[in-house]
């Protein structure tokens with residue numbers, strides 16, 4: 001099944017994003033949680049690629065394991081950080097051999113302490129170049145690219161960022177997956193702007209069910225996603241773990257319901273290898289678009 005075709009039915013296609021665990025125990029927990037998440041009928045899973053290629057092998061271990069356990073398509077994320085074109089191509093060969101059907105094609109972040117991304121000699125400067133590489137040499141792989149409802153932190157303005165997103169689409173991306181956000185209006189504005197710019201591939205919102213206030217603040221700062229005052233106030237008014245978990249999950253559930261009502265093509269969930277919050281958030285929801 002092609003990546004874009006998951007988004008062609010009236011059902012809101014969901015996908016779950018995982019990251020490579022550091023230990024065998026972490027991998028065991030991941031497999032257990034993936035089995036539980038599968039009960040919610042995801043279309044596919046994805047696994048992130050660590051900064052500077054640090055998880056190269058483990059990302060593909062997760063791809064293989066999740067495919068074996070679920071029988072579903074699995075995407076490997078891939079960044080340009082620290083790799084030459086030849087190294088990226090080698091990874092893509094290995095990813096295909098180990099069962100990845102889709103690639104989330106990314107530039108990656110600048111190294112810690114630097115606010116500028118530098119391509120290595122013989123490497124790529126922007127994600128659109130990685131999309132071109134995949135399209136030219138790995139035609140069978142589906143391609144997702146990243147989009148930023150609240151504008152990428154390095155972009156001078158929303159218009160420039162959108163022009164750059166369009167380059168990735170024109171280079172051959174199949175879908176756009178958005179950075180996480182807490183206010184759906186930010187996503188709707190972004191989606192409208194994409195459509196106005198002539199982007200006609202599915203634009204999939206990314207949602208992270210936060211489970212405690214400190215985590216919400218940390219992730220929001222890292223991803224430059226604003227936390228609405230209502231969520232910040234509700235979460236910070238009580239230190240109790242269960243209370244904060246319930247407030248965070250309820251917010252993500254309300255975002256989900258609203259996105260479905262507003263004809264989201266699908267929803268990509270950043271589940272951080274866990275299943276409890278996702279299960280509570282999705283329990284009993286009709287995942288059909290209006």
Ligand code: FAD
Nearest residue numbers: 048049077106107108109126127146152154155161164179
């Ligand atoms: P690009 O699309 O290349 O954009 C980077 C910046 O350059 C933007 O400001 C853009 O406006 C500008 N730009 C783009 N193209 C051009 C051009 N041709 N000329 C001039 N300017 C241009 N990081 C990881 O390390 N591992 C992961 O697995 C990972 N997964 C992610 C998944 C999703 C869905 C998202 C939203 C992000 C993910 N990230 C991941 C984070 C991502 O690597 C960072 O946000 C990174 O800073 C930008 O990557 P990009 O692919 O969006 O870059």
